[in-house]
Amino acid sequence: MAKSDIKTIGVVTSGGDAPGMNAALRAVVRACSYYKLRCKGIRLGYEGLITNNIVELGPRSVSNIINRGGTILKTARCAEFRTEEGRKKAYENIKKNEIDALIVIGGDGSFTGAHNFEKEFGIPTLGVPGTIDNDIFGTDNTIGYDTALNTVINAIDKIRDTATSHNRMFFIEVMGRDAGFIALNSGIASGAQDILIPEKKDEIEELFEAIQRGEKAGKLSNIIVVAEGEELGGVYDLAKFTKMKYPKYDIRVTVLGHIQRGGEPTCADRVLASRLGVAAVEGLMEGRSSVMAGIRSNNVVFTPFDEAIVKQNVINNELIRIADILAR
Numbered sequence: 001m002a003k004s005d006i007k008t009i010g011v012v013t014s015g016g017d018a019p020g021m022n023a024a025l026r027a028v029v030r031a032c033s034y035y036k037l038r039c040k041g042i043r044l045g046y047e048g049l050i051t052n053n054i055v056e057l058g059p060r061s062v063s064n065i066i067n068r069g070g071t072i073l074k075t076a077r078c079a080e081f082r083t084e085e086g087r088k089k090a091y092e093n094i095k096k097n098e099i100d101a102l103i104v105i106g107g108d109g110s111f112t113g114a115h116n117f118e119k120e121f122g123i124p125t126l127g128v129p130g131t132i133d134n135d136i137f138g139t140d141n142t143i144g145y146d147t148a149l150n151t152v153i154n155a156i157d158k159i160r161d162t163a164t165s166h167n168r169m170f171f172i173e174v175m176g177r178d179a180g181f182i183a184l185n186s187g188i189a190s191g192a193q194d195i196l197i198p199e200k201k202d203e204i205e206e207l208f209e210a211i212q213r214g215e216k217a218g219k220l221s222n223i224i225v226v227a228e229g230e231e232l233g234g235v236y237d238l239a240k241f242t243k244m245k246y247p248k249y250d251i252r253v254t255v256l257g258h259i260q261r262g263g264e265p266t267c268a269d270r271v272l273a274s275r276l277g278v279a280a281v282e283g284l285m286e287g288r289s290s291v292m293a294g295i296r297s298n299n300v301v302f303t304p305f306d307e308a309i310v311k312q313n314v315i316n317n318e319l320i321r322i323a324d325i326l327a328r
């Protein structure tokens with residue numbers, strides 16, 4: 001579709017919410033207004049496309065949301081959009097609402113859906129990476145990741161107070177689905193004795209060695225950060241095995257859970273979201289589609305959905321190395 005053909009842009013937040021999605025939505029709406037395009041918000045993720053839950057958005061519709069977590073459009077995981085039938089209903093509503101192009105703020109699953117939709121119905125789609133997991137190729141950071149990291153280290157700092165007071169060992173599970181970005185970075189920032197992530201093959205003996213090293217170094221309490229996708233086992237099993245091996249340790253488990261998805265976005269996430277929201281509108285106006293807007297080395301880049309979905313955002317081995325050096 002040529003630049004001049006786009007008159008109305010639809011915008012949807014989809015998949016797990018992430019702090020900064022509202023800031024991205026605001027940027028999309030304000031950029032549309034700046035370029036004199038209409039903007040329509042699809043509520044409840046792809047479900048809103050299927051049920052025609054679509055609202056007109058103007059610059060004042062997004063007042064006072066830059067600082068708010070969650071998404072005012074709401075979001076969902078929508079099974080029906082995975083079916084051709086569901087996407088056909090979505091297309092009918094896109095036509096009914098005269099939407100010419102779609103901006104999808106979400107994760108890899110949402111981009112897969114957008115990509116399929118564009119291939120089937122020719123509606124240009126453009127992705128904005130919003131997920132706390134940071135598991136998307138084509139951007140240094142995803143929207144929400146920095147906020148989630150800060151939430152995690154604030155929580156672990158509190159746990160450290162009580163761990164130290166009681167000479168206890170804590171196993172702390174953090175989110176990330178199959179990725180260990182949150183675990184590795186929060187583990188370093190909170191001074192963890194060991195960090196277990198799915199990207200690194202871990203043996204239980206290595207965990208025990210890390211614990212022994214801590215003991216030899218005179219540590220009386222320990223924080224072990226475990227990514228939810230860790231293949232060696234979940235936090236409860238790891239705590240159980242450790243207790244069997246070292247009965248003298250007083251061990252507790254904390255699963256941080258959905259607290260990691262909420263809260264006001266950090267400055268870094270607000271700026272990232274603002275840049276990517278504007279880039280998404282401008283990208284569509286330049287005729288780009290089936291791509292994701294991202295920021296790499298401080299520059300806006302567009303990565304084809306095919307690549308963004310299939311390729312992995314790789315863990316920096318340097319971080320694994322320094323985590324090991326510092327836990328001594």
Ligand SMILES: Nc1ncnc2c1ncn2[C@@H]1O[C@H](COP(=O)(O)OP(=O)(O)O)[C@@H](O)[C@H]1O
Pocket residue numbers: 014015016046076077078079080081082083106107108109110111112113114116131
């Ligand atoms: N293969 C697919 N085909 C069509 N739609 C999909 C596909 N995968 C995911 N989706 C849509 O995207 C939504 C969000 O995907 P999900 O993986 O839950 O979250 P995220 O986008 O955060 O990774 C799903 O609920 C579904 O509606």
Ligand SMILES: O=P(O)(O)OC[C@H]1O[C@](O)(COP(=O)(O)O)[C@@H](O)[C@@H]1O
Pocket residue numbers: 015016017107108130131132133175176177228261
């Ligand atoms: O809220 P739900 O549906 O239980 O999903 C939990 C998952 O969502 C996340 O918080 C975010 O993942 P997505 O951004 O891919 O949706 C993961 O870290 C976690 O595994």
Ligand SMILES: [Mg+2]
Pocket residue numbers: 015107108109131
């Ligand atoms: Mg995902």
